[in-house]
Amino acid sequence: MSIREQNQKQHDIGPSIIDILYEIILTRKEEDIEGSYTRYLFDQGIDKICKKVGEESAEVIIASKNGSPREISCEIADLLYHLLVLMAERKIPAQEVYLELAKRLNKTLGI
Numbered sequence: 001m002s003i004r005e006q007n008q009k010q011h012d013i014g015p016s017i018i019d020i021l022y023e024i025i026l027t028r029k030e031e032d033i034e035g036s037y038t039r040y041l042f043d044q045g046i047d048k049i050c051k052k053v054g055e056e057s058a059e060v061i062i063a064s065k066n067g068s069p070r071e072i073s074c075e076i077a078d079l080l081y082h083l084l085v086l087m088a089e090r091k092i093p094a095q096e097v098y099l100e101l102a103k104r105l106n107k108t109l110g111i
């Protein structure tokens with residue numbers, strides 16, 4: 001099955017999962033929830049969050065060269081999560097990133 005067909009099949013758990021996860025991350029920023037890893041990252045601050053983004057990026061690269069598709073997907077999920085924590089820490093609305101992607105897409109489509 002092609003990646004496009006797999007995406008179509010799994011449409012129910014599509015990009016909206018990013019919005020849901022981002023909402024949870026924003027909630028963690030406001031509330032002190034015991035045992036929350038997200039909260040731990042916010043408490044540690046921007047340097048720690050940037051370090052995690054760097055580490056997770058490196059893990060995506062390593063998995064991409066040697067790992068199975070499943071391992072690569074897991075590392076990408078880790079990276080996306082940490083990028084969302086970074087966005088929340090720097091107060092970047094998800095819409096701003098979507099808008100930037102849409103602008104670029106529009107250029108490609110000639111809109």
Ligand SMILES: N=c1c2ncn([C@@H]3O[C@H](COP(=O)(O)OP(=O)(O)OP(=O)(O)O)[C@@H](O)[C@H]3O)c2ncn1[C@@H]1O[C@H](COP(=O)(O)O)[C@@H](O)[C@H]1O
Pocket residue numbers: 021024028035036037038039052077078081
């Ligand atoms: N998607 C994630 C997610 N992806 C990765 N991680 C955590 O990221 C960490 C990365 O693992 P590492 O081994 O690199 O780091 P570590 O050694 O555990 O920690 P460090 O000391 O290096 O910071 C793991 O502890 C993972 O649990 C995540 N933690 C939380 N989420 C989501 O965030 C939601 C809120 O989570 P909590 O804040 O924990 O309630 C959860 O429901 C999940 O949906």
